[in-house]
Amino acid sequence: MGIPREAVRLVGDPPKPRMIAERSGKDWTAQFNPFAAKRVQALTALDLAGYIFKKNSPSCGMERVRVYNSKGVPTRQGRGLFAAAVMEASRRLKEFLRSRLGGYATRRNKPDLDGTSQLSPYLHFGHMGPHTIALAVQDAGAPLQDRAAFLEELIVRRELAVNFVRYNSNYENFDSCEAWADVTLRKHAPDKRRFVYTARDLENAETHDPLWNAAQKQMVLTGWMHGYLRMYWAKKILEWSPSPGVAYDTAVQLNDRYELDGRDPNGYAGIAWAVAGKHDRAWGPERSVYGKIRHMSYESTSRKFNSKAYVERIRPWREIAHRQADSP
Numbered sequence: 001m002g003i004p005r006e007a008v009r010l011v012g013d014p015p016k017p018r019m020i021a022e023r024s025g026k027d028w029t030a031q032f033n034p035f036a037a038k039r040v041q042a043l044t045a046l047d048l049a050g051y052i053f054k055k056n057s058p059s060c061g062m063e064r065v066r067v068y069n070s071k072g073v074p075t076r077q078g079r080g081l082f083a084a085a086v087m088e089a090s091r092r093l094k095e096f097l098r099s100r101l102g103g104y105a106t107r108r109n110k111p112d113l114d115g116t117s118q119l120s121p122y123l124h125f126g127h128m129g130p131h132t133i134a135l136a137v138q139d140a141g142a143p144l145q146d147r148a149a150f151l152e153e154l155i156v157r158r159e160l161a162v163n164f165v166r167y168n169s170n171y172e173n174f175d176s177c178e179a180w181a182d183v184t185l186r187k188h189a190p191d192k193r194r195f196v197y198t199a200r201d202l203e204n205a206e207t208h209d210p211l212w213n214a215a216q217k218q219m220v221l222t223g224w225m226h227g228y229l230r231m232y233w234a235k236k237i238l239e240w241s242p243s244p245g246v247a248y249d250t251a252v253q254l255n256d257r258y259e260l261d262g263r264d265p266n267g268y269a270g271i272a273w274a275v276a277g278k279h280d281r282a283w284g285p286e287r288s289v290y291g292k293i294r295h296m297s298y299e300s301t302s303r304k305f306n307s308k309a310y311v312e313r314i315r316p317w318r319e320i321a322h323r324q325a326d327s328p
């Protein structure tokens with residue numbers, strides 16, 4: 001913004017204001033938000049005990065910050081953009097520690113229960129760093145098995161993903177495939193597919209599989225899909241695409257377009273795991289299309305949790321979205 005910077009103010013809708021320079025009228029919002037995310041991450045790494053925010057500031061004020069309407073009249077209903085991001089991530093972490101960390105080890109693979117932290121978008125944008133979360137979880141009163149299961153995901157799985165994109169320049173495409181997986185998928189490339197869907201069919205959740213369609217809709221309508229279903233979702237894209245290369249590309253495109261936490265090492269590693277054998281091993285029996293890649297069937301996946309309840313929970317959101325799309 002330069003030093004000294006021009007004075008800025010918040011303008012528009014108080015829950016979602018824009019940051020506008022007072023004299024030039026320049027809109028700083030799109031530049032400020034990623035800056036705030038990076039700054040939070042840098043501060044988080046310092047393991048501070050707290051921050052001092054500046055009262056009334058359009059970036060740092062915690063409450064009663066002025067937001068101006070189109071006529072230039074202020075209301076005192078705003079929150080600085082930087083402070084808002086830090087406070088929301090912190091609220092969500094506290095809520096997870098209080099109500100969902102206990103039982104995480106058994107509930108995390110049950111999409112009907114929503115037992116995970118849902119912190120991935122905040123981690124992705126840097127509103128909160130992994131150190132803060134890991135230390136809070138370590139010190140929480142939840143049973144050891146739940147804390148250990150969570151830290152395995154946050155530290156081991158997350159670091160493996162960062163390592164993958166750091167050392168494999170093909171992380172965004174099928175050339176990242178493990179050698180054993182490449183051999184088995186090539187062998188099964190000519191196998192007849194029972195269902196083949198285009199990227200458009202998949203994007204619109206128009207498949208024969210109600211569980212897959214619900215997961216896809218959860219991602220498109222809310223920007224977040226449950227982790228257990230992300231595995232199933234990508235495996236089915238492999239099964240229903242004309243080739244593993246097309247499947248990889250489609251999964252990356254949809255994931256990066258619709259997940260709030262998309263365009264992230266975890267996403268590329270997750271897709272490489274599901275489609276291309278990354279961080280996995282060969283499985284038997286050898287199957288059509290999958291070869292020795294680990295398989296997930298509709299029957300076994302939908303039996304592992306209350307899939308009917310999950311599909312029913314998503315259904316009203318789909319209906320609302322359809323109604324909105326149809327209305328003039």
Ligand SMILES: Cc1cc2nc3c(=O)[nH]c(=O)nc-3n(C[C@H](O)[C@H](O)[C@H](O)COP(=O)(O)OP(=O)(O)OC[C@H]3O[C@@H](n4cnc5c(N)ncnc54)[C@H](O)[C@@H]3O)c2cc1C
Pocket residue numbers: 108116117118119120121123124153154155157158161225226227228230231234255259261262263264266267268269270271273274
């Ligand atoms: C096909 C596929 C696509 C995926 N796409 C993404 C993506 O775009 N962005 C993303 O952040 N994650 C992605 N993941 C990984 C994982 O599913 C999500 O990180 C997790 O579901 C996010 O929900 P949560 O924050 O509630 O997770 P929690 O269970 O609460 O875990 C806490 C944190 O640990 C990390 N974590 C959890 N599971 C994994 C994992 N399997 N691999 C690496 N880190 C993990 C994440 O940072 C997560 O926020 C993908 C996985 C698969 C199989």
